[in-house]
Amino acid sequence: xxxxxxxxxxxxxxxxxxxxxxxxxxxxxxxxxxxxxxxxxxxxxxxxxxxxxxxxxxxxxxxxxxxxxxxxxxxxxxxxxxxxxxxxxxxxxxxxxxxxxxxxxxxxxxxxxxxxxxxxxxxxxxxxxxxxxxxxxxxxxxxxxxxxxxxxxxxxxxxxxxxxxxxxxxxxxxxxxxxxxxxxxxxxxxxxxxxxxxxxxxxxxxxxxxxxxxxxxxxxxxxxxxxxxxxxxxxxxxxxxxxxxxxxxxxxxxxxxxxxx
Amino acid sequence: xxxxxxxxxxxxxxxxxxxxxxxxxxxxxxxxxxxxxxxxxxxxxxxxxxxxxxxxxxxxxxxxxxxxxxxxxxxxxxxxxxxxxxxxxxxxxxxxxxxxxxxxxxxxxxxxxxxxxxxxxxxxxxxxxxxxxxxxxxxxxxxxxxxxxxxxxxxxxxxxxxxxxxxxxxxxxxxxxxxxxxxxxxxxxxxxxxxxxxxxxxxxxxxxxxxxxxxxxxxxxxxxxxxxxxxxxxxxxxxxxxxxxxxxxxxxxxxxxxxxxxxxxxxxxxxx
Numbered sequence: 107x108x109x110x111x112x113x114x115x116x117x118x119x120x121x122x123x124x125x126x127x128x129x130x131x132x133x134x135x136x137x138x139x140x141x142x143x144x145x146x147x148x149x150x151x152x153x154x155x156x157x158x159x160x161x162x163x164x165x166x167x168x169x170x171x172x173x174x175x176x177x178x179x180x181x182x183x184x185x186x187x188x189x190x191x192x193x194x195x196x197x198x199x200x201x202x203x204x205x206x207x208x209x210x211x212x213x214x215x216x217x218x219x220x221x222x223x224x225x226x227x228x229x230x231x232x233x234x235x236x237x238x239x240x241x242x243x244x245x246x247x248x249x250x251x252x253x254x255x256x257x258x259x260x261x262x263x264x265x266x267x268x269x270x271x272x273x274x275x276x277x278x279x280x281x282x283x284x285x286x287x288x289x290x291x292x293x294x295x296x297x298x299x300x301x302x303x304x305x306x307x308x309x310x311x312x313x314x315x316x317x318x319x320x321x322x323x324x325x326x327x328x329x330x331x332x333x334x335x336x337x338x339x340x341x342x343x344x345x346x347x348x349x350x351x352x353x354x355x356x357x358x359x360x361x362x363x364x365x366x367x
Numbered sequence: 368x369x370x371x372x373x374x375x376x377x378x379x380x381x382x383x384x385x386x387x388x389x390x391x392x393x394x395x396x397x398x399x400x401x402x403x404x405x406x407x408x409x410x411x412x413x414x415x416x417x418x419x420x421x422x423x424x425x426x427x428x429x430x431x432x433x434x435x436x437x438x439x440x441x442x443x444x445x446x447x448x449x450x451x452x453x454x455x456x457x458x459x460x461x462x463x464x465x466x467x468x469x470x471x472x473x474x475x476x477x478x479x480x481x482x483x484x485x486x487x488x489x490x491x492x493x494x495x496x497x498x499x500x501x502x503x504x505x506x507x508x509x510x511x512x513x514x515x516x517x518x519x520x521x522x523x524x525x526x527x528x529x530x531x532x533x534x535x536x537x538x539x540x541x542x543x544x545x546x547x548x549x550x551x552x553x554x555x556x557x558x559x560x561x562x563x564x565x566x567x568x569x570x571x572x573x574x575x576x577x578x579x580x581x582x583x584x585x586x587x588x589x590x591x592x593x594x595x596x597x598x599x600x601x602x603x604x605x606x607x608x609x610x611x612x613x614x615x616x617x618x619x620x621x622x623x624x625x626x627x628x629x630x631x632x633x634x635x636x637x638x639x
Binding site for chain 2: 141148150151293295309
């Protein structure tokens with residue numbers, strides 16, 4: 107077997123382990139699915155009247171508008187949960203055992219990220235199903251749904267990289283868990299839940315420059331109007347930026363972990 | 368009246384009335400919770416931070432909702448701040464459940480259960496400690512809101528809001544304790560948090576009842592916590608009246624009776 111295939115097997119095995127771990131532990135799965143679904147339901151019912159506000163984009167329903175925000179919240183929390191699980195592995199010595207095995211170091215991180223990406227894909231399917239079940243339409247059809255799924259999955263991978271970097275650097279599950287509120291802050295300061303033009307200052311200005319706003323608009327546009335090349339491109343560039351940041355941070359953190367043990 | 372023999376080191380045993388012994392036990396359990404807070408101040412941060420983030424986030428994101436016809440106030444921060452204070456109470460109450468589950472895992476509850484203290488006293492210590500702790504996030508969120516321009520609810524409005532917050536924390540602590548005693552594991556934590564979050568947010572939390580959409584309007588109409596939210600909010604959006612206060616108090620009494628009863632039943636079953 108060549109080295110590439112062997113590495114792919116390791117990544118696949120570790121990725122499957124991370125998915126199984128999430129589905130076996132309710133405390134890891136609940137933030138990824140239960141909380142965003144609960145918030146989606148409540149915000150749709152609570153703030154649904156907002157579509158009558160002047161300046162609100164033309165949408166079929168507030169649920170259709172909110173689906174992208176729920177996916178975004180879910181993928182961010184999947185990244186955070188992936189970081190927590192990696193930190194638990196470090197605390198329990200599992201990562202040390204992997205470090206001493208004859209597999210490349212990057213495969214250990216990549217395995218965790220593959221699991222996070224798979225959870226992102228699952229979350230996108232979950233929320234698309236919920237949206238369709240409750241009457242939301244995907245304006246760009248199957249192609250739009252596939253584009254949204256691709257963006258959610260790749261963004262989950264990107265955000266997971268940052269979670270993994272923090273886990274590798276600190277080696278503490280409670281520190282990574284402590285970032286949970288920060289995830290909410292970053293989301294609230296983006297256009298995930300409301301049109302940026304209708305937000306209140308200073309959230310409005312911050313949302314304008316928040317890379318997550320570009321990602322969420324890229325996911326939302328196929329659902330509420332159609333596929334726009336510019337929105338998709340901006341979303342891809344934002345995800346690429348987060349991927350690069352995650353890779354650089356993970357690389358440094360991995361070196362640090364190997365040095366300090 | 369029933370009396371209990373109490374032993375103070377260096378003195379002869381004295382008989383004290385049972386109610387005093389119970390009060391002393393409750394006080395000791397509350398002091399233990401307070402010590403936890405003093406010794407690990409970081410433990411209180413998530414409980415304070417989460418409702419504050421929700422308050423700032425919801426205000427920044429949904430602030431424009433006040434432009435809708437039928438909204439009771441032009442300042443969304445005034446409308447949402449009592450909800451965030453109640454959310455803080457919910458998080459604090461759920462945390463009391465998580466702490467109880469942790470005590471279970473570490474064997475501390477087993478030691479409490481072999482003590483001669485009545486079961487309701489053990490539960491009351493945990494629940495009342497949560498009520499007292501809930502005042503910290505509530506005060507923090509309120510201070511931030513007042514700085515950002517929320518209207519001062521008046522002394523009567525403030526007293527009603529704080530009463531609702533403390534009692535809501537007790538309700539959430541009963542729910543958390545019930546689950547902790549049922550599952551005996553911290554893994555039940557998401558259920559404790561999601562339960563209180565759902566109870567508080569499926570009300571008129573985001574908008575007045577008339578502006579809620581579909582199923583949420585139906586649920587909010589029958590959810591007893593809607594009355595609690597309305598009672599806590601009245602001083603922020605208008606005047607305080609008895610007519611808006613007593614339904615909230617009644618709802619809390621009912622929730623406390625049901626969830627407290629369930630928690631107590633679990634505690635008695637645990638002791639068997």
